[in-house]
Amino acid sequence: MALFTSRREEKKVKVTFSNGLLVVEKEGGKQQVFPLEWFPKLQNATDDEREDWEQKGNGIHWNKLDIDISI
16 A cells, blocks of 8 residues: 655745856755846846745745746
8 A cells, every 4th residue: 555645845045146147056055056147037036026036946046036947
């Protein structure tokens, strides 16, 4: 008999913007860095728009900008 759980495991990430870069820090301290020029909507976004994000599966979704990035 297979056992499963319906509880989704959410991994926490930290998202910051610095010197024209998007920095995503995963649990354990591993970082992924992306140039903002790859994402013009994020590059030109307000702080409020940049702060309105959530982690979905293996990615990040910015709600107000409708942008998804895989991490």
